[in-house]
Amino acid sequence: MGTLLEVKNLKTHFVTRSGVVRAVDDVSWDVGESETVALVGESGCGKSVSALSIMRLVAGPAGRIVGGEVLFKGRDLLKLSDEEMRHVRGREIGMIFQEPMTSLNPVLSIGRQLTEGLEIHLGLSPTEARRRAAELLGMVGIPDPERRLSQYPHQFSGGMRQRMMIAMALACKPSLILADEPTTALDVTIQAQILELMKDLSRRFGVAMLIITHNLGVVARYADRVNVMYAGKIIERGTAREIYANPRHPYTLGLLRSVPRLDEPRRARLDPIEGQPPDLTRLPNGCAFTPRCAFSVDRCRAEIPPLRAVNGAGHVSACWEAERLGREATAVGS
């Protein structure tokens, strides 16, 4: 499996009144061909800004990519002209956003929004584009696609709109889809439908996916590899199975332990991560997680831990105490 997307030392900063926010702070990761990779983390950790940086959609002038490379099929997207970049967006990389209602144009028909990309990127005639659009709607499970093409987004339910977004993302047969919280705004039963659909389509067409989410449950079923982010950095990475069975960063462990689970006996008390999420304009020296960490030692307050291999098979953790954590977490029997 070749590498499709390689993000190297990416840095995206925002200038705010209270100082420079390093939303993405020297982060490297990659996605293989037809692989599903997840970026997991809580609000403000930099996961969405990472995706926007890849697409070069970071809102300036406050936000700026200040360093790094985004190699897509070997080309650095950060070096492309605006014109060349337009051919990448939608054509080679598709996007699905959290809130379909705000990312669809309310005054254009579904058909118009679906055919636009087909005509611009693939040069289809209006008739061909319309035929293909109907085909796409059918493929994502929207009944009666011909009639649906002339309707408007407000006539679609939330789940239907997200299906429509998936159809748009797939329209030009991209090799990668970035999905930013694709099911967060949907009801549980609809979430299950949409995730099954995405998995099915990505397999059928061999499309690679980057799923950005705060929900560890979603990732478990659908991702091959997981990157966990905290305060602008990746703090742990590994195969989904490794990350869940054998977490080696106190933050990952904390996230896994703080959620009540239906498959486990009910606990008398939940085990939260204490403290507050970090203020990105005032990060502590050393590891950003130290103030909330139960495993921290003096070294954590002085030196930022790099990502180090912990368990083979590409499992890395940015924690000085990863080995001790591995022993103790197993001893507790997680």
Added chain:
Amino acid sequence: MKDDAPILEVRNLVKHFQVRGGFFGGRAGLVRAVEGVSFEIRRGETLGLVGESGCGKTTTGRCILQLERPTSGQIIFDGRDLTTLDEDALRPIRRKMQVIFQDPYSSLNPRMTVGQIIAEPLAVHGIVTDRGRRATRVREILSHVGLLAQHAHRYPHQLSGGQRQRVGIARALAVEPSLIICDEPVSALDVSIQAQIINLLEDLQAQFGLTYLFVAHDLSVVRHISDRVAVMYLGKIVEITDRKSLYDSPLHPYTKALLSAVPIPDPALEAQRERVVLGGEVPSPLNPPTGCVFHPRCPIAIDRCRVEVPDLREIHPAHRAACLLA
């Protein structure tokens, strides 16, 4: 802490909303948001009310608080039917019923300090009339919810989401209520903070003998916090029972589907798990289906389900479900 007298009894609650249809507001429609809901909550217990968006769970909460006047039905709180009372008679009762909202960003006044937000109900209800004593009381309440005295001088935007939700809880707590309606109190918070707030709600319940109606869509959270659980679908309760029975042996096909849709953070388990993925979507409460409202999406529906409305009947002791096939 729990005794058997219900603190709240909801009987055949119905709430319809008139809407204007068509481009020029021509045809009128009727949204049947709540369609004959009955349940009771015993003193000191937590009743979880779960369902998807538009099922009527929030409207039910708002009717209990008399923020919406029900179309019909009774809300009996501490032995009095609130639907028969006027605003003046309701005011002292409102003190006893408080609410915590989902979004602490929009439910706190951005121009008031945390101290003012918590002191306001103390003054309005005449609980602490002396200014100096009010400040002392505010500090006391802040410490109950895990905030510091210095937080009283901050504005909501200077706090994190979790801290803001603590302020929302403090405001509800200030008037010493006996019932708190928690409407999705943790769903807008980060995962690592959700557990903090849930633990806090449980501590406060034990400390002050509070009764909770916990409205939420997250079944894992509801299982953790509730003593009993009611499941709503399209304006009706389809199943209600104690926590253990609901999660260990659900009877209604909708409850079963909801439970199987909850993702579990363990890839090994997820890989072997059977899933009931429901087809279709929740129908519009403007035009609910005939018979059992769930029949168009139900994996086991038979012909009778299309015509016959199932009663919420007792299948096992204290375990009721509205399904002909249960």
